[in-house]
Amino acid sequence: MNYKITVLPGDGIGPDIVGEALQVLELIGERYGHSFQLTEADMGGVAIDKHGIPLPQATIDTCKSGDAVLLGAVGGPKWDTLPGHLRPEAGLLGIRAALGLYANLRPAVIYGALKEASPLKSEIISNGIDIMVIRELTGGIYFGKRGRLETEGGEAAYDTEMYSRAEITRIAKVGFETALKRGKRLMSVDKANVLESSRLWRQVVEEVAKDYPEVALSHMYVDNAAMQLVRNPAQFDVILTSNIFGDILSDEASMITGSIGMLPSASLGAGKLGLYEPIHGSAPDIAGQDKANPIATILSLAMMCRYSLDLPAEADAIESAIVRVLDKGYRTGDIASAGTTLVGTKEMGRIIRAEL
Ligand code: NAD
Ligand code: IPM
Ligand code: MN
Structure with a gap:
């Protein structure tokens, strides 16, 4: 061909x-x-x-x-x-x-030969790591309104995080479809305890989940997820998250496998x-x-x-x-x-x- x-x-x-x-x-x-x-x-x-x-x-x-x-x-x-x-x-x-x-797919797999290169203790990675991070890639704060303005307190700058129902639905489907082909566990990562965009994210992911009864869906706040990734990375199968959280968590996940160069x-x-x-x-x-x-x-x-x-x-x-x-x-x-x-x-x- x-x-x-x-x-x-x-x-x-x-x-x-x-x-x-x-x-x-x-x-x-x-x-x-x-x-x-x-x-x-x-x-x-x-x-x-x-x-x-x-x-x-x-x-x-x-x-x-x-x-x-x-x-x-x-x-x-x-x-x-x-x-x-x-x-x-x-x-x-x-x-x-x-x-x-x-949809951005970032697989974090630890190769047997590279366990020495991981900064994590051998007992934490002994059963291997195989995580698929699914990062939303064309929405969120990367593409939201941003700018500078003068306020009473002086110059200020802003960036906005916005997600539509349609954007969340299509990336959630990728998350569930991917989980179906793997370990059938999907962890949606958000900051729904603070952000309205995350609350819609969680709600829509729950709705899409109804079409995927075989997939075990859980939710985690992003700060906890960053911690859990180094505490016990083997608990994750597919991670579904927003543009900016996916950017950050995938760099973290990469190092667990030995290097960002992998x-x-x-x-x-x-x-x-x-x-x-x-x-x-x-x-x-x-x-x-x-x-x-x-x-x-x-x-x-x-x-x-x-x-x-x-x-x-x-x-x-x-x-x-x-x-x-x-x-x-x-x-x-x-x-x-x-x-x-x-x-x-x-x-x-x-x-x-x-x-x-
Ligand atoms: P970086 O990923 O370029 O480098 C971070 C660290 O990892 C550095 O110490 C670097 O030497 C090391 N590293 C990265 N890739 C490596 C590899 N293949 N082999 C060995 N070591 C490797 O991140 P940064 O330093 O924050 O950013 C540098 C520039 O790259 C910035 O301009 C940033 O905006 C840009 N950037 C581009 C992309 C992209 O094009 N997709 C992604 C991330 C950062
Ligand atoms: C990445 C990079 C890019 C991003 C930057 C360079 C715009 O960090 O591909 O992970 O944040 O998406
Ligand atoms: Mn990045």
Whole structure:
């Protein structure tokens, strides 16, 4: 088969990790007889430098005309003083919204070989961790009204959290459908003891639950959820939450698995088109040093094969190659521990391809 993939390398470590992932994709194409037609486009800081804006219309058009999008990461100190709507991060929010990608799947899985890399005590993670964080991605405070104003007390700024019944319903369905295919336990995380938007969230999730009697639904406040994730992460199967809570909790969940450099993500909407990216950022502190862990990006490629391209065998092949590489003791710095073999970004990519 022939697939059209849009590639947005972005900034910082983005081009390095995407470069390794693309070589994995090429190899998959050779092994399984697919042709992947790659089109690179600008988004983020690189687009600001070239076109003056973080998300050119041409990038949106290219993404829409393809089967899937692979993204590295965007942002960096160079663009941090620009007004909000011109920052690299605005490009990322813009592409998620333009493609209607309201559901963000972030799987936090602890690999057997990486238990040493987790900061949690071995008894807490001994039975493994396999959590799917489902983050609402095109609503909430990220997309609510924000601004500055003069008040009697001086300058003030505001950001608004708003969720409609329709937005909550569609993401809740993704949560229940996902739980059905897994451990059938759904934990909805909110702040319903304070926020009205969370009270509607909880109410609508309860309503959607009526269509999924097989799924055990519970609710948890986000502050407790942050604590429970480190106290007993194995209690979670699927976590369903808002845009901002999902952003924060998924970074926390990633570290439980050893490193933020391990967590991939899929951003999905109503159709097959999806955007795949590691959950981490452009890591300016290690950019250009061959230190970044490319595994989150390569695992994102596996998610792309599974969710947008209907290539489950190829996805399995990528994931199991990574398991074997970790079992053999190869580690980038972020997941290194005593007795393992330290490798750089490129070498890790090469070893994963050799294992494929
Ligand atoms: P970050 O995720 O870039 O980095 C946090 C820490 O994790 C750093 O110490 C970094 O070195 C480390 N890290 C991240 N990815 C790694 C990898 N693959 N291998 C090894 N170590 C890794 O978060 P930050 O420092 O808060 O943000 C930096 C920039 O990235 C900001 O401009 C931010 O807005 C942007 N950002 C972009 C995305 C995205 O494009 N999806 C996501 C998060 C942050
Ligand atoms: C992520 C990032 C983005 C987000 C930023 C860079 C806009 O942190 O993908 O997790 O908050 O969604
Ligand atoms: Mn984030």
